[in-house]
Amino acid sequence: MARALRFILGDQLSRDIATLRDADRDGDIVLMCEVDDEATYVRHHKKKIAFIFAAMRHYADDLRNDGFEVDYRQLDDPDHRVSSFTQALRQAVERHGPDRVVVTEPGEWRVLQMMKDWQRELDVDVEIRTDDRFIATRDDFAAWAKGRKSLRMETFYRRMRRRTGFLMEGGEPAGSRWNFDRDNRAPPADGLSFPDRPHWSVDETTQQVLDLVAARFGDHFGDLEPFAYPVTRRQATRYLNWFVTHALADFGAYQDAMMSDEALMYHSHLSALLNVGLLDPRECCDKAEAAWRAGAAPLNSVEGFIRQIIGWREFVRGIYWLNMPGYGEANALAATRELPQWFWTGQTHMKCLRQAIGQTRQNAYAHHIQRLMVIGNFALLAGLDPRQVQEWFLIVYHDAYEWVEMPNVVGMALFADGGLFATKPYASSGAYIDRMSDYCGGCRYSVNRKAGPKACPFNYLYWNFLIENRQRFAGNRRMAMMYGTLDRMKDERKDAIRADSARFFKRIEEA
Numbered sequence: 001m002a003r004a005l006r007f008i009l010g011d012q013l014s015r016d017i018a019t020l021r022d023a024d025r026d027g028d029i030v031l032m033c034e035v036d037d038e039a040t041y042v043r044h045h046k047k048k049i050a051f052i053f054a055a056m057r058h059y060a061d062d063l064r065n066d067g068f069e070v071d072y073r074q075l076d077d078p079d080h081r082v083s084s085f086t087q088a089l090r091q092a093v094e095r096h097g098p099d100r101v102v103v104t105e106p107g108e109w110r111v112l113q114m115m116k117d118w119q120r121e122l123d124v125d126v127e128i129r130t131d132d133r134f135i136a137t138r139d140d141f142a143a144w145a146k147g148r149k150s151l152r153m154e155t156f157y158r159r160m161r162r163r164t165g166f167l168m169e170g171g172e173p174a175g176s177r178w179n180f181d182r183d184n185r186a187p188p189a190d191g192l193s194f195p196d197r198p199h200w201s202v203d204e205t206t207q208q209v210l211d212l213v214a215a216r217f218g219d220h221f222g223d224l225e226p227f228a229y230p231v232t233r234r235q236a237t238r239y240l241n242w243f244v245t246h247a248l249a250d251f252g253a254y255q256d257a258m259m260s261d262e263a264l265m266y267h268s269h270l271s272a273l274l275n276v277g278l279l280d281p282r283e284c285c286d287k288a289e290a291a292w293r294a295g296a297a298p299l300n301s302v303e304g305f306i307r308q309i310i311g312w313r314e315f316v317r318g319i320y321w322l323n324m325p326g327y328g329e330a331n332a333l334a335a336t337r338e339l340p341q342w343f344w345t346g347q348t349h350m351k352c353l354r355q356a357i358g359q360t361r362q363n364a365y366a367h368h369i370q371r372l373m374v375i376g377n378f379a380l381l382a383g384l385d386p387r388q389v390q391e392w393f394l395i396v397y398h399d400a401y402e403w404v405e406m407p408n409v410v411g412m413a414l415f416a417d418g419g420l421f422a423t424k425p426y427a428s429s430g431a432y433i434d435r436m437s438d439y440c441g442g443c444r445y446s447v448n449r450k451a452g453p454k455a456c457p458f459n460y461l462y463w464n465f466l467i468e469n470r471q472r473f474a475g476n477r478r479m480a481m482m483y484g485t486l487d488r489m490k491d492e493r494k495d496a497i498r499a500d501s502a503r504f505f506k507r508i509e510e511a
């Protein structure tokens with residue numbers, strides 16, 4: 001009887017993954033493995049490894065309950081001898097003698113190259129299927145991008161709205177506007193309260209994974225416990241429903257706000273569930289749109305949420321595949337500074353960074369504005385080496401996979417691709433962080449001071465960045481106002497900016 005070996009990777013935990021679509025429960029084998037190389041090629045946050053392994057083990061149990069034969073290789077299996085996907089697959093082919101291997105294309109270019117090698121090296125047919133969990137395939141995106149002078153998310157997003165029909169009414173955008181971003185910039189307000197999130201007690205399967213991670217990866221970055229994230233399809237669905245019912249309504253307005261010791265606010269916290277496949281992007285958007293149609297959430301929130309998913313998420317994936325290999329090497333601003341040690345400890349006197357990095361250590365999560373306008377902004381202004389910054393972002397977040405992390409870091413946060421899709425760098429002084437957060441009040445530095453050792457470092461680093469990158473940005477229309485202000489500054493002021501920045505960089509480890 002023809003037997004297919006169906007190989008499911010750790011971020012392919014969707015029940016309708018292309019790999020399984022025509023599976024025969026009576027003959028085919030599903031292969032899943034926890035692979036040492038993948039857990040350690042960068043030293044991922046402990047919570048990230050625990051989340052992925054726990055979700056994989058539960059997914060394998062679900063498949064078994066549904067009648068599949070699953071060959072699951074645990075990392076702590078005493079007979080486990082696999083360190084790479086290739087080795088795991090080769091051994092499984094020897095064990096089961098399948099007629100063909102079926103896989104779905106992976107999220108990383110590096111792994112796709114591995115899969116192509118399998119087609120050459122293994123003595124069996126290897127079929128690589130398109131990952132249609134994304135709404136735009138890689139070819140769709142490439143066709144859209146071809147011949148365009150500039151790649152703008154907003155243009156792509158409108159196409160995706162038309163294509164999917166989300167928030168469309170008679171061919172026009174609901175509310176007569178495509179984008180409600182200008183309603184989504186409220187600073188944190190006094191008296192905001194955040195609804196309690198659903199929690200799960202750790203079951204035996206997850207506990208075994210937590211023990212494994214503590215024993216094998218105890219020296220990796222971040223806190224392993226408490227561990228309270230969904231790891232099954234059922235929990236993920238409950239978490240999504242909870243978000244739509246309790247947080248979506250306020251998500252829009254406070255999307256950019258930051259508050260001390262409030263890691264999640266009204267954010268969905270769904271990215272890791274989406275990225276491993278426990279949730280489908282379309283179902284998230286369907287539920288959000290239904291809430292708006294039922295009058296349970298305002299349009300600015302729902303449009304903002306849907307834009308992040310069918311717009312940004314799909315767009316950055318397209319950018320990644322379009323520019324690989326080589327995208328990760330981009331360094332248009334020739335930034336070379338080493339990452340300060342406190343990126344790993346969070347021990348800095350800059351409260352905004354202490355909060356964002358501290359929460360990242362605890363939760364393997366920080367929300368978008370913390371990633372972009374606090375950590376990313378600092379990395380940009382300080383000229384941190386893009387390769388090191390990418391590796392840091394890939395390690396520390398539970399939702400980080402190269403296809404989504406790399407464009408967000410290289411293109412959005414660091415402008416290292418020279419503006420492939422961003423029209424100007426996301427650079428700002430302390431004023432932005434002060435407006436959008438309550439951080440500055442409790443900081444050792446003063447956001448109102450422009451110069452001297454007590455001044456907020458973002459204030460002089462911002463102008464220093466403009467001075468140092470004048471050649472590249474002075475002609476950028478969107479930066480003309482800032483260069484106009486810089487040009488009106490007295491020479492003494494510019495000298496002070498340079499001197500403060502030089503002093504800061506000299507003692508960056510104590511900042």
Ligand SMILES: Cc1cc2nc3c(=O)[nH]c(=O)nc-3n(C[C@H](O)[C@H](O)[C@H](O)COP(=O)(O)OP(=O)(O)OC[C@H]3O[C@@H](n4cnc5c(N)ncnc54)[C@H](O)[C@@H]3O)c2cc1C
Nearest residue numbers: 267268269270271308312313367368371372399400405408
């Ligand atoms: C420097 C930097 C690095 C990032 N690295 C990652 C990463 O490794 N993995 C990752 O999933 N996201 C990454 N993002 C995007 C974004 O910050 C996270 O998706 C978001 O913070 C996840 O939290 P949430 O689920 O609460 O999102 P919400 O704010 O509730 O947004 C809803 C969903 O929209 C999607 N989304 C929103 N913005 C983006 C975006 N820019 N790119 C892709 N998807 C988006 C996510 O799936 C998210 O779950 C990064 C952003 C920056 C600026």
Ligand code: SF4
Nearest residue numbers: 350352430440443456
């Ligand atoms: S004063 Fe500056 S360093 Fe301190 S929290 Fe505010 S923005 Fe951050």
